[in-house]
Amino acid sequence: MPLRKAGEGRADVFRRLVLLSVTNLQAGYGQLQVLWDVSLNVDQGEFVALIGSNGAGKTTTLRTIAGLIRCLDGQVTFLDQNITGKPPHLISRAGLVFITEELNLFEAMTVRDNLLLGAYSSTDRKKVRINLEQVFDLFPILKDRQKQLSGTLSGGERRMLAIGRGMMAEPRLLMVDEPSLGLAPIVVVDVFNALKSLHQLGMTLLLVEQNVNHTLQITDKAYVMEHGRIVLHGSSAELLNNEYLSETYLGRR
Amino acid sequence: MDPETAANLLLTGMLRGGLYVLMAVGLALVFGVMNICHFAHGEYYVLGAYAAYFAFVTYSLNPIVSIIVAALFSFMAGVLTDKLLFYPLRKRSKGDWIINAFLLTAGLSVVLQNVFRLAFGMRYRGITAYWDAAIKILGITVSADRVIAFFIALLAIAAMWIFLQKTNTGRAIRGVSQDEQGALLVGINLDSIHTLTFALGSMLAGLGGASLLSLSPAYPFGGNKPLIASWFVVTIAGLGNVQGAIIGGFIVGLFESFSYYFLGQGWQEVASLSLLILLLLFKPTGLFGTQIKSVWER
Numbered sequence: 001m002p003l004r005k006a007g008e009g010r011a012d013v014f015r016r017l018v019l020l021s022v023t024n025l026q027a028g029y030g031q032l033q034v035l036w037d038v039s040l041n042v043d044q045g046e047f048v049a050l051i052g053s054n055g056a057g058k059t060t061t062l063r064t065i066a067g068l069i070r071c072l073d074g075q076v077t078f079l080d081q082n083i084t085g086k087p088p089h090l091i092s093r094a095g096l097v098f099i100t101e102e103l104n105l106f107e108a109m110t111v112r113d114n115l116l117l118g119a120y121s122s123t124d125r126k127k128v129r130i131n132l133e134q135v136f137d138l139f140p141i142l143k144d145r146q147k148q149l150s151g152t153l154s155g156g157e158r159r160m161l162a163i164g165r166g167m168m169a170e171p172r173l174l175m176v177d178e179p180s181l182g183l184a185p186i187v188v189v190d191v192f193n194a195l196k197s198l199h200q201l202g203m204t205l206l207l208v209e210q211n212v213n214h215t216l217q218i219t220d221k222a223y224v225m226e227h228g229r230i231v232l233h234g235s236s237a238e239l240l241n242n243e244y245l246s247e248t249y250l251g252r253r
Numbered sequence: 254m255d256p257e258t259a260a261n262l263l264l265t266g267m268l269r270g271g272l273y274v275l276m277a278v279g280l281a282l283v284f285g286v287m288n289i290c291h292f293a294h295g296e297y298y299v300l301g302a303y304a305a306y307f308a309f310v311t312y313s314l315n316p317i318v319s320i321i322v323a324a325l326f327s328f329m330a331g332v333l334t335d336k337l338l339f340y341p342l343r344k345r346s347k348g349d350w351i352i353n354a355f356l357l358t359a360g361l362s363v364v365l366q367n368v369f370r371l372a373f374g375m376r377y378r379g380i381t382a383y384w385d386a387a388i389k390i391l392g393i394t395v396s397a398d399r400v401i402a403f404f405i406a407l408l409a410i411a412a413m414w415i416f417l418q419k420t421n422t423g424r425a426i427r428g429v430s431q432d433e434q435g436a437l438l439v440g441i442n443l444d445s446i447h448t449l450t451f452a453l454g455s456m457l458a459g460l461g462g463a464s465l466l467s468l469s470p471a472y473p474f475g476g477n478k479p480l481i482a483s484w485f486v487v488t489i490a491g492l493g494n495v496q497g498a499i500i501g502g503f504i505v506g507l508f509e510s511f512s513y514y515f516l517g518q519g520w521q522e523v524a525s526l527s528l529l530i531l532l533l534l535f536k537p538t539g540l541f542g543t544q545i546k547s548v549w550e551r
Binding site: 045066068087090091092097098099100104105106107111113118121122126149165169 | 285
């Protein structure tokens with residue numbers, strides 16, 4: 001899969017391409033407004049984090065971008081196209097792939113069938129086969145278990161499968177929601193390493209996480225959310241040294 | 254019981270079973286993927302019968318062509334039904350879905366029956382036979398129509414098997430039945446899949462009605478028996494699962510065949526219903542599986 005286009009690179013500051021642009025997003029569930037004026041940008045090749053504690057609105061933000069929640073106001077632009085209010089399956093086909101926290105795997109299907117469905121919108125059968133092999137290279141455990149039902153996999157393996165299925169769609173931007181949730185620390189390391197590898201291969205990532213320390217160490221820049229608003233943003237390096245962040249999220253004084 | 258009688262019962266059971274499977278698979282598909290308790294399924298059987306009748310008798314088409322035309326016609330009717338009836342309901346409200354969808358199909362059934370009555374009258378539209386011949390299998394003489402209907406059913410079931418198991422769209426149908434949000438996230442258009450599923454279910458019912466035209470003529474209320482039979486099979490096998498419906502259809506066919514021999518017609522129905530009651534008492538999820546996870550996988 002063409003993860004890095006020729007001529008475009010992370011160091012190419014003068015031709016930075018904005019893939020995703022979220023502007024003044026207001027969204028919520030029914031009568032309850034949860035997101036207030038949320039704005040963020042993700043450039044080509046960037047690894048961006050959206051961090052904050054439980055209930056801050058991080059998942060709601062991703063779900064709204066992905067089209068699963070209708071927003072009340074604001075705009076979401078992807079690849080210069082206004083995707084606000086578009087149905088989720090079209091947003092996925094446009095190259096903005098969302099991997100939910102609950103994974104939404106097809107439990108009664110094999111690992112292989114799940115991955116093949118990830119490439120549902122692709123018509124080129126040969127490319128699908130090539131992409132499948134690439135996913136297996138990235139996650140060898142999935143190749144070993146490809147004939148197994150996905151419902152029988154362990155937590156970390158399911159997470160890998162969900163990410164692999166997302167990759168099968170040849171995304172331009174991958175949004176991942178709390179991949180470390182509920183996993184044993186040693187498995188969390190594997191998952192974060194997988195995301196790091198993807199990034200190194202050229203994938204653009206938007207990661208939602210509660211694990212602030214780990215996340216800031218592997219990402220380029222981050223947005224901090226509290227009570228449905230963006231309260232802080234900047235490069236991850238800066239934020240690691242930020243006083244407010246250190247006290248509130250990293251427990252330092 | 255002598256072997257000849259046993260063979261006879263086995264044969265009758267399998268022939269019946271094949272057609273039960275056809276109807277039950279359509280129903281299982283609709284319930285498994287769309288969560289609709291479809292009580293107008295019999296009307297699509299009748300639609301297929303009418304279509305085949307007019308193709309064969311009025312337009313003098315070849316029997317196989319008539320059956321194919323009837324199947325395509327039922328498919329189109331299914332497309333229309335989903336787009337006009339269930340799509341608006343899905344858009345309007347997801348709450349109380351099961352009861353709402355069920356009521357829609359109950360109303361649809363009444364409407365269709367009376368449309369048939371107004372359009373075609375109460376006359377039975379039947380034929381003596383598609384193929385005026387008898388076939389001898391294992392020393393038993395069976396009408397050609399019945400045997401060919403059985404093979405048509407087998408062909409349709411095999412095609413459905415390959416479709417669901419091997420093709421991209423078939424896989425998508427299975428996916429939608431397992432996790433709708435997951436399906437959306439991989440780019441599947443839910444509305445298209447729902448329309449296709451309902452159309453396939455209707456097509457299978459219409460195929461059944463068309464194939465058995467000589468044995469069950471088309472008339473406005475001819476849908477009741479096929480409806481009850483398909484619900485019986487689907488309930489016994491486990492609602493909304495196609496593999497279960499395939500096995501269940503043959504089991505019911507054989508069960509009816511043997512119980513008819515031993516108990517006579519009246520008591521045969523008692524036997525069938527007793528089986529249903531016992532099953533619902535002790536294994537309400539049906540014969541197969543403790544939990545229906547997917548429309549295809551057991």
